[in-house]
């Protein structure tokens with residue numbers, strides 16, 4: 409099967425058909441109708457085999473994750489997902505692999521009514537690049553730069569599960585079968601917090617999605633907002649399996665620096681605190697208040713009201729080049 413047959417057989421066959429897509433897969437460009445009185449949020453992510461997912465990851469999980477990481481970026485800005493494009497480089501055509509990849513990809517697209525509107529198919533090392541587009545009400549979006557001193561900091565869900573899966577993958581820890589299944593689910597099937605993003609856009613002052621690690625992504629908010637922050641480790645929602653394998657200090661270091669959580673980290677002013685918490689609770693979204701921004705210009709961590717030092721070493725490409 410060659411390039412054009414692949415596109416026709418797999419990528420042009422999606423169930424989602426949006427009215428705002430005048431022209432989808434098949435021409436030089438897609439033609440999309442911008443929603444009235446809205447602005448478009450657009451984000452691009454690349455997943456490289458061996459860098460962003462273990463080489464033996466099931467195709468279905470890779471398809472899922474390719475959509476999830478981009479929708480997670482839209483979620484962090486409070487955007488509603490609309491369209492996605494897919495650039496895929498494949499070493500060879502293995503039809504069963506592509507079928508499963510498309511199942512993972514389209515399942516999440518269908519859930520969020522996102523249409524695949526175009527892309528590019530090439531031969532090469534397994535690499536997937538997604539560009540997702542979403543809409544926000546005019547000038548009503550979240551950024552990293554809106555936090556003020558004294559805002560409360562929150563995280564959705566829990567953190568560290570994916571990082572624990574990678575410890576198993578790289579042979580640094582040996583997990584029980586039950587824990588392995590739970591944490592590989594977190595690594596392979598992250599659920600983008602799209603609904604949470606829609607809710608907090610009315611209450612939060614700043615937000616980011618956690619891809620590099622809570623502390624590294626908090627650094628992005630703090631730098632962009634010119635604030636410091638203190639994180640209360642006692643309140644950090646850690647994945648339950650981590651404490652089975654690591655002493656407390658190593659558990660925090662892994663969970664807060666590992667990344668791949670795809671949860672939202674956001675700031676809320678004192679005056680919006682109750683309303684934000686009520687709205688998230690009403691929507692059954694798990695969240696934890698993990699600290700507060702301040703004027704220190706630094707990020708500090710405390711446990712039992714005492715300072716504890718945790719290195720901030722979020723995921724950075726090219727880190728090993730130095």
Ligand SMILES: Nc1ncnc2c1ncn2[C@@H]1O[C@H](COP(=O)(O)OP(=O)(O)OP(=O)(O)O)[C@@H](O)[C@H]1O
Pocket residue numbers: 452453481617619620
């Ligand atoms: N090659 C590039 N050209 C232009 N802009 C880029 C390029 N690479 C990254 N950026 C921009 O730099 C900013 C930070 O990128 P980064 O990929 O770290 O985003 P992120 O949201 O922190 O990561 P993630 O995609 O994992 O959530 C974004 O605005 C992104 O669009």
Ligand SMILES: Cc1ncc(C[n+]2csc(CCOP(=O)(O)O)c2C)c(N)n1
Pocket residue numbers: 453454458459460461462463574619620666667668723
């Ligand atoms: C096999 C394997 N090794 C390591 C990791 C960890 N990892 C890779 S990229 C990244 C940050 C987000 O990427 P980006 O900044 O490119 O969006 C993280 C936490 C992984 N997922 N799979």
Ligand SMILES: [Mg+2]
Pocket residue numbers: 480481484616617619
């Ligand atoms: Mg992001």
